[in-house]
Amino acid sequence: MTQARVLDVSSLPPYEISNRSPLWAGQLLMCMIEGALFVILIATYFYLRLGVDVWPPPGTRIPGTLIPTLALIPLIASCVGSWIADEGAKSNSRGKMLWGSAINLAMAGVFLALRAVEWAGLNFRWNTDAHGSIVWDMLFLHTYDVVADLLVTAVLLAIVAIGRDGPKQRIGVHVDSVLWYFLVAIWIPMYVIIYWGPRLVGAGR
């Protein structure tokens, strides 16, 4: 045959800023990995809790609910910033990307500040006992991830600010929002378990 059958893809776009981008799929998998780790931490929490009669152990105060509940406000507000930045990435609007990331960072900062205040008031440490270890493990890992994403968002903000926001960088902004939504979402069940669980269920004091 002198003719060959071909598929001409030259009309296809050379990038895609949506959940069809490979980077988005990769980020989703990263969230699943981290999510699995959080689920194991939660399972460990319940295993340790079910092994004793009194929880938290004597001498440990249940962490207060006021500050963590207040902190939910900036946390959820920060998602709005992510959403705006995400819209900016998809519509190629530098303004939206800058403002959205800035709002996200500011609200995340407030959240972390509140968390720092809360931590100063806890009367147990990770080396106090197993309860202290698992609660601090959960708080620490979540906070570490939040700070890491905050830094990633800051770098993306800088990149957009100096004008180097091409399609690949905008895919990055789009995908970063996925990570942020995940970190907010995974906090909700942990918040309930750590602060309300001992109060609502079982032999908490």
Next chain:
Amino acid sequence: MNAFPLLLVSQSALEPGGTNASRILTLGEGMVFLLGIIFVAVMIMAVIPLMRRHRGIEQEPLERTHQPSEATERKLAIVVGSAAGATVVILLGLVAVSVVVGKSISTAGMPSHALTIEVTGNQWWWNVRYMNDDASKIIVTANELHIPVGRPVVIRGMSNDVIHSFWIPGLQGKRDLIPSRVNTEWIQADRPGNFRGQCAEFCGLQHAHMAMWVVAEPEDKFDAWFAHQGQDAVPPATEELQRGQQVFLNSACILCHHIQGTEAAGQVAPDLTHFGSRMTIAAGTLQNNKGNLAGWIADPQGIKPGTKMATVPVKSEDMQPLIDYLESLQ
């Protein structure tokens, strides 16, 4: 003192002397037989195509498509489907049988008992306590248990340090000894005999030398042994033995070891009250005789490197009386 044969010592699950080990062996033999047949059948099926007479896809006229005919594929589907179905049925049967046998060897399947023995694992020896509601009647020994033939015995297992595992293959499956937990299982000997066991959970340097003996004896012999174990240590009868006792009581040995009826009240090493009546030294490592005992005391690290037993210096003129004394503690 029971002498054990220097010939082959059995620590084998294939030579059961107890109820539970026998049940396990029967199940095991059945499974080996069944699974062995299945294995041979599968291997034969895999190997037949290698024979020259077998021509496979060449018999099909449709080789170019790299697929046999529909009819052949359908036949294969029936065969593979049936094999898969048979596998499911066989496995379900094996699950059921295993659960039934498992129940019979667990404490749920235990006849009513009269004897409870607490075994505590340490690095690298076994503390043995015959329980009694009257605390003053608890009998303490180490590395060797005696049990009456034909009566169930509950073993309450614990650990003072890392995870160990109590395992007497001739009598029962193993049970891990876990710090801060109590694990129970029951054993019952069907015939008299000496059953050797070994720690079966890696517990550090001398895991390989943490063995124990279970001596199953007829009821009357057991009762005699038991009664004697409850008594204080045999007082030294001769001057030589008294000297030996003095050597012991003046040395660091008393910091770790306990001899009932003397001032030696250490709690962190094997109880020596009736040491002379035991078959082995150092948790089954050495046969219990005077020569081995001298070697053990003189250089524990040489025999069991890493052992927690201190090397207590004993003057050469003191060694013989000391050994004679300890062996006199029947």
Next chain:
Amino acid sequence: MSAVLTEIPRETKTADRDALSRVWRPRPGFTGWLSVTTHQQIGLRYIKTAFFFLLLGGVEALLMRLQLAFPNNTLLGPFRYNQIFTMHGTTMMFLFAVPMMEGVGVCLVPLMVGTRNVAFPRLNAFGYWMYLMGGIFFYSGVFTGSVTAAGWFAYTPLSGPQYSVGKGVDYWAQMITFTEISALCVAVELIVTILRMRAPGMSLNRLPLFCWSMLVQSAMIIFAMPAIVMASNFFLLNDRTIGTHLANPAEGGDPILYQHIFWFFGHPEVYIIFLPALGMVSMILEANTRRGIFGYPAVVLSLVGNGFVAFGLWVHHMFATGLPQLGEAYFTAASMMIAITSGVQIFCWIATIWTGRLRMTAAMHFVFGFLFIFVLGGMTGVMLASIPLDLQAHDTYFVVAHFHYVLIGGALFPLFGAFHHWFSKFTGRMIDERLGRISFWILFVGFNLTFFPMHLAGVNGMPRRVYTYPPEMGWQTDNLLSSIGALMIAIGGAVFIANALKSLRAGRVADADPWDSSTLEWAVPSPPPAWNFDNLPVVSSRYPLWIDPEERACVVGMRDDRREVLTTTVLDAAPHHRYVLPASSIWPFLTAVGLTIGLICAVFAFSGYWLASLLGLIGFIGWFWPPRHVEVEP
């Protein structure tokens, strides 16, 4: 805007090879070597490094067998022996088996799905550097006196701060951080490659079975690795270095919890090792029986089922710990049921062999060896699933026999087969078939001689992890046979290595498809160019290469002046958009160096994690910092 199948004159379709080779060649020099991001190079690095660790682990095994050849032997004392068996297990599981499978996957998957590289080339490079540095760090403990002697599974409290003094266990725990990061990187990129970068027309029901096995395996890694992070970092490393109490019963912790979490990872881990081997067997059989594997849907379902059920078995490692009976019974059922998923594949393979036209290459010998050894190991596995039997056999040489049968039979023999089968593809030379068959027989006989007697030693009462045993136990014949067998395995390995080296230098030059195979990797020259395909293929069958070359379509319209691939839809692989991959970059290497420094410091002080984070952040910035010109032309 969509792509349409048309016809054009044949001569106009070929891509510009000069342009492709300019774009895809690595940068020169040592920095170029550090900056490689092409999948073949990185995959081969994984394979070579993993093979080196296989040899190390083998030496450790030989030392163990020499010590155990005679009762009361004094070649190795207890401390040294305990270190060596710990290193043997750790090296084989973490530094050889998983990385080797990853390496084969990284080499083969992009070729088999018809694309040019993995989805995240720099992540691929980063994962390899982390693996290499983790392995080097772990073995550096030999020179600093920090070698763990707590077993490859490091049960607490033995591995805890009180009973394992020194940094050995800490080195072990942190090495796992390195290898688990590496495995996760490969898992993420292979999943995205398989689901989003397949050749147009390669719908999921046309995906080669090896790619299915890598897909399932990668998904398993995603969910299993976090558990070992938890066990090694949160339980062990933190308990040992910053005083947490997760495994400390005195303060509310639980050593059994460590076992649950470790085995929740540990059991899927062996299937993570095993599944790619199943995929390799399918591919080798397909090529050498000249027919498609019988029962493709059943095999795929079995692979997927295997992946799921593997997560429900872990307690069968803990039957002796005194857990409630009813719960344990469930695990007996699950552990036996997984024999079905493996069994269905074996039945399908036998059906394929029955109706195929066999060509008994060296690779096929290893496949038959796999069938024998693995099925036997599967039988002892069914026995171990039965709690009464397990309570006798657990922690004895019976288990050692079982898992070597399933791991060596189930993973290593297929790997040898894969090596002989794909050797020509990646080196351009045919491996010597006769030497390959000879090495097979030595390995097969040696393996059975080594490990079959261990079944008997185990049921006759020989526990695991013992540095010696008394002569009166009756175990010495079994042990001597095992040690002789081990020497045979070493000889077989040496013949294999000699074969590889000889064939590399003097083997017959190979063409693209010496086996008349079915899958896309055989459509490109041997070895393939760095860009794999001149024109990306279009696929219309499960067996693309069994379609007449005249009938095969290909892709045109991609740019060849940059590293460009095609993304397609998940289910039907319809073309979606073009995707520009990064070129070479030194940042994956630099990021790995930064993390390595930080993670090693963290073994000694928790603040090391801050250093790791800082250096990681710097690496991330370098990695993603955009060049001046950011627009992407169509």
